[in-house]
Amino acid sequence: MIINKFGFRSNVKSVSLSVMDCSAGMLSISLFKDLLKVHKNSVALVLSMEVVTPNGYNGKVKSMHMANILFRMGGAAILLSNRKQDKHKAKYKLQNLVRTRLGSDDQAYQSVHQQPDEAGKVGVSLSQELLHVAAKALRTNISELSPLVLPYSEQLQHGWSVIKQKIWFLAGQKGTYVPSFKKAFEHFCTHAGGKAVIDAIEDNLRLHKEDAEASRMTLYRFGKTSSSSLWYGLSYLEAKGRVKKGDRVWKIAFGSGFMCNSAVWKCITNLDPNLRNSWSDRIHLYPVEIPEVCDH
Template sequence: MSVISENSIIPTFTYPPLIIAAATITFLVLIYLLSTKPRPVYLIDFICYRPPSHLRVSMANFAEHLEIYSIQPRDTIDFQVKMAEKSGIGNESAFPLSLHRIPLDNSLPFSRQETETVLFTAVDQILDKHKVNPKSIDILITNCSIFCPTPSISSTVINKFGFRSNVKSFSLSGMGCGAGLVAVGLAKDLLKVSKNSLALVLSMEAVTPSGYNGNIKSMLLANALFRMGGVAVLLSNKKQDQSRAKYKLKYLFRTHMGSDDRAYQSVYQQSDDTGEVGVSLSRSLLHVAANALKLNITELGPRVLPISEMFLYLKSVVQCKFLNRERGGEIYVPDFKKAFEHFCIHAGGRAVIDAVEGRLKLSREDGEASRMTLHRFGNTSSSSVWYELAYLEAKGRVKNGDRVWQIGFGSGFKCNSAVWECVSEIDSDVRNAWSDCIDSYPVEIPDVADH
């Protein structure tokens, strides 16, 4: 039996200091994790460029212009007119001033003029609307696929508006119609490491330098589809901007098919035998786009779909693969209307919208914003998904808590998805690019067979 003498020192406070130390470390770790956790990316607002009425080009005007200035043979002119009539584009879309000239002028000065007209107007409007000083912009990202001048487009904007000398600026080129969501993705990544920052994303395609004057049909399609347009998007990770933001970015997924030769060459800028340069749209484009979309939603689906839809999908996969090998079977397409209230499908053309609607089992009403954007503004490339969101806002359809799925396709080939959650009450009376004509939409667009 051991005896503790009166002179023994009992380590009364041995354990409490360890507990205090552990608690302190835990507290510091929590503080660190909270401080390093990326803040939400908020979409404060966006402004789509609305071309003035004198730049509009009706189908009759499009055909007449080709008749007057084109040196192309008769069948080439007829093909372009036929494609334009079947495209789903109406009589209100616009060409830049350079393409209204006879003969048309696709020179560098006119390419600059178109780019500056679209972007300067959109930037001026969004900064003025929200009383944002240009020097408070921390990140500037521009994207334009065909036109890539020196100095860059971002430098041109910086020079015009007097941004700070330490603004983080980027100019993306050659990324096609999907570049708008690529630019948003880049802004999101930069906002992760830039605290209390404002990002301005500018998306457009210059029509002036992208026309094709040869006779290859796959390269003539772009002449009939692309129109003048662009957008300015203001993003923020500032906590104080939460109250004035329209949307919060939930997810952004990018799928790149560039390792596949057919996908890589499906949208391809090249010169023909006579040296004329244009962008070729291959016959396999829709098939490539469908595969890219399939891969993209494979990554997106588990994040947004309810468990019931995921169960039905997995069940169909198992049945087709193991139980019905001989008889075959159809893979269940999840009902994405249970995940999203609104869909903004890139308005690349009637066939693109039809293909996506078919792949996702969407109704024509789900694709209304895309079809009406194509009809009113044409294919505005990377900015088209923003004209579609503006359409939904002008119609008063976007409500607080609604989820919006933007789907963009681009050369390379790529499919990009952005998911936004509405975090405010959208006022449909606030003017946007649709305000002058929204009461006239939707319009009935004849089927291709009716032409």
């Protein structure tokens, strides 16, 4: 549809990553990162979107109606380039991308599972173990990302706490040291998959309320827009004028399979907060106080 609408050349390489759930956007970035290493002087267009209509469940199993309730339509377009002449126009540079998949674990694989009910109606079943699986995937992902982004002082403190845990006479100490990721990143765009998901990430990473503000406001205004929610969150930070040149943004996305993917973007230009985006018409009204009873 995009190729036809905009009349792209016949040699444009098109890839569809449909049915890849909430991680599709990050998987697309990963794919084109590798492609742009091979194809020099090239530009890539990523369209990250959620289309709920084809996957609507019309059966009678109440628990499988969760997907109908949770998801909302949403989309974002991202332009990537490896051309030298585009450097002065680019907003961000991709510094790190780490992908984690726990599909070999049965509990993780079945935590978000598409299957037919007894009447043959296909729907998505969400396990009660979903948050536990997400936490495990996040820990695994962080263990690979941390050496790439954390200062040595934080790595040493974490490593020493792990060693002390394993020494028998110090086995009673409370947990291991959780590194301060605020020393590695200025901004966080976490998966806006629900209040419980955002709360869990905030708690596990020991973030402050303002660190998760962009994700909470994205969920409050747009709902669960799947893979595009990370871009809505980044647009929120830009509209607020918070992202400065040199700042690093950590994006965290989850998906069925089960997957956890991280991307680190560095701002390489002075952003104009007055440029229009999805928040421009009402950014002055945010943040808002979200009632505890309100949970998307």
